[in-house]
Amino acid sequence: xxxxxxxxxxxxxxxxxxxxxxxxxxxxxxxxxxxxxxxxxxxxxxxxxxxxxxxxxxxxxxxxxxxxxxxxxxxxxxxxxxxxxxxxxxxxxxxxxxxxxxxxxxxxx
Amino acid sequence: xxxxxxxxxxxxxxxxxxxxxxxxxxxxxxxxxxxxxxxxxxxxxxxxxxxxxxxxxxxxxxxxxxxxxxxxxxxxxxxxxxxxxxxxxxxxxxxxxxxxxxxxxxxxxxxxx
Numbered sequence: 388x389x390x391x392x393x394x395x396x397x398x399x400x401x402x403x404x405x406x407x408x409x410x411x412x413x414x415x416x417x418x419x420x421x422x423x424x425x426x427x428x429x430x431x432x433x434x435x436x437x438x439x440x441x442x443x444x445x446x447x448x449x450x451x452x453x454x455x456x457x458x459x460x461x462x463x464x465x466x467x468x469x470x471x472x473x474x475x476x477x478x479x480x481x482x483x484x485x486x487x488x489x490x491x492x493x494x495x496x
Numbered sequence: 497x498x499x500x501x502x503x504x505x506x507x508x509x510x511x512x513x514x515x516x517x518x519x520x521x522x523x524x525x526x527x528x529x530x531x532x533x534x535x536x537x538x539x540x541x542x543x544x545x546x547x548x549x550x551x552x553x554x555x556x557x558x559x560x561x562x563x564x565x566x567x568x569x570x571x572x573x574x575x576x577x578x579x580x581x582x583x584x585x586x587x588x589x590x591x592x593x594x595x596x597x598x599x600x601x602x603x604x605x606x607x608x609x
Contacts, residue, residue: 391538421597430587430600431539474538482552484529484598486538 388413393475393487401495404465408490410475411457417477417485420451422460425472425489434460434473465494498522500601502588508607509578517573517604521590528571529598530563531587539587545571578608
C-alpha cells in the first residue's frame with residue numbers, strides 16, 4: 388500500500404468553479420502535511436502547509452482530518468493559471484517525505 | 497536570493513555508464529534531499545542529508561546509487577552501471593530544518609539508452 392494515495396484525475400473544470408482534492412495517508416505517525424503544485428516539466432513548489440485547525444490562503448483552503456487520515460485542498464474561483472498537478476505530502480518525524488502521485492487539474496476557459 | 501540549482505539539466509548516457517548529478521542547495525540550508533520522479537508519479541525519496549552526514553539513505557534503490565555531501569553544502573548523487581530503469585528526473589531539495597518547507601531544484605532529467 389502506498390504511503391499517500393491521491394486520485395490522479397484528471398479534473399477538468401470551467402473557470403470560476405470550485406474544485407476539491409482529497410488524499411489519504413497510511414502512517415498514523417505522520418506529523419507534517421503539505422500541498423505542492425507542479426507544473427508540466429517543472430519542479431514541485433510549495434502551495435501550502437496543512438495544519439490541524441485548517442488553513443486558508445486566498446482562494447485555497449487546506450484541511451487535515453487525523454482521525455480519518457486524509458487531507459483536502461479546496462480551490463475556489465478557479466483560474467486558468469491554476470492548471471497544474473497538485474501533490475499531497477505527508478512527512479514523519481524521521482524526515483521522510485512521502486508524496487502522492489499527484490492530481491491533475493485543467494481549468495477550461 | 498538564489499534557489500536550489502542542479503546540474504546538468506539533462507543527461508543522456510548509455511547503459512552501464514557512470515553518472516554524477518550535482519545539487520547546490522540554498523545557502524544556509526542544512527538539510528538536503530534527493531528524490532527521483534518517474535513520469536506520472538510523485539517524487540520518490542532517495543536520501544536525506546543533515547549537514548555532511550547521510551541521516552537516512554533508506555530510499556536508495558540498490559548499491560549502485562550513492563550520494564555525498566562532503567562539506568555540508570553541495571551534494572553529488574552518483575549512479576554506477578546505469579540501467580534503462582534509472583531513467584527519470586532526479587530532484588534535489590533543501591530546507592532549514594528537518595520537517596520545514598522543502599525547496600526544490602529544477603531537476604536533472606536522466607536518460608539511459
